[in-house]
Amino acid sequence: MNVRDAATRSGLPPKTVRYYDDIGLVVPDRRGNGYRDYDNRAVQKLAFLKRARQLGFSIDDCRQLLSLYEDNERASADVKALAETHLEEIDRRLEELQHLRETLKHLVHACRGDDRPDCPILADLSGDK
Amino acid sequence: MNVRDAATRSGLPPKTVRYYDDIGLVVPDRRGNGYRDYDNRAVQKLAFLKRARQLGFSIDDCRQLLSLYEDNERASADVKALAETHLEEIDRRLEELQHLRETLKHLVHACRGDDRPDCPILADLSGDK
DNA sequence: CCTTGAGCTTCCAGTTACTAGAACCTTTAT
DNA sequence: ATAAAGGTTCTAGTAACTGGAAGCTCAAGG
Structure with a gap:
């Protein structure tokens, strides 16, 4: 074929x-x-x-x-080991993403989003504490 | 510098x-x-x-x-818009990953993981219903 | 003054998993 | 006979760097 x-x-x-x-x-x-x-x-x-x-x-x-x-x-154990390692990676990635999401959501929420330059998102990015 | x-x-x-x-x-x-x-x-x-x-x-x-x-x-609105779009992307990725995690976890759980060739993970991957 | 080693420069290749496109050949249908 | 459809290979591009090589520059020691 x-x-x-x-x-x-x-x-x-x-x-x-x-x-x-x-x-x-x-x-x-x-x-x-x-x-x-x-x-x-x-x-x-x-x-x-x-x-x-x-x-x-x-x-x-x-x-x-x-x-x-x-x-x-x-041995099915070999397959399982591979899948488990992969699952752990996914969990790590998930945690990262969730953390990221929280941070970003917080920033978006804090930003008024009007026509003024004042912006907590940029303030955060610039390392402002 | x-x-x-x-x-x-x-x-x-x-x-x-x-x-x-x-x-x-x-x-x-x-x-x-x-x-x-x-x-x-x-x-x-x-x-x-x-x-x-x-x-x-x-x-x-x-x-x-x-x-x-x-x-x-x-305008802070411009920044906010960028961040919001990004947030939506993150949400999409999160959902995908979570779905994936469930599937994989299910498979890992179903696999006995011993020295026998019988493996539900491979069975699933091969399209077995 | 000379040498040595660290630090700078640029450029090329490799990474991941494809995808787009070009140039060209083969098959099938009209 | 020819044209369209589908096959082939090869190159290059994607995202965002990273590693390494060849070569120039600088600061310090003898």
Whole structure:
């Protein structure tokens, strides 16, 4: 199956599918004319990647997940460890964002937002205590 | 003052300070020998940038904030509008991340994490319903 | 005065995960 | 025969730096 079909079925843009070939994530067979030829297995892997990326796993994470996915001898503990590490990262990022949100909300609330130059947001940014 | 001192005082790495010069964010004077020469005003701006970047404003946002910062005729409403837009973006990102966290937490919880290959995380990623 | 080491300069490459576009080839349909 | 559609590769651009190399300048010690 050609790249466009593989893309459609996996839900990824064709450009991305080619990119995943380039970086060796999902490497399809090639036909005599040089066209990529994807089988169902490859499409499955592409769909797997789409989902994993949506869940915020990095390409590097995906590489590991994919090899675990392919490995019938794998231990589920390996997968779980990867997911847990990722979860911790998400928690860190969430905390940062929440903190940021509070600060910003506070500043926005404090700013009168009229046509005068007086602005607590800029005052804060400038390091004013 | 040389770039290293400006960097130290503003809390930014010297590389970043030079970068901000390159992209025209904070352009210092040059001395006869070609060395960058920062005054207190420039250091203030660098510190301003550091804080704004920490709050997640993009470089482009920063460019606008900086010009508002410099403009004594500004209307605080302009600043507020910028900050509000940014706040909305943060809220969107927060929601995404929280959703993601739930999904992932659920999966991690469901996975036994032993030495057997059976793994609900991989099952989910593969599109298994 | 000379040398050494620190600090400055610029420029190039790498990072992440694609995406846009150009130039060119192959297949399919008219 | 030709034109459109779809395939190929390659380069460059995105955001915001960061690391490293080659080379110039400056201050201090012998």
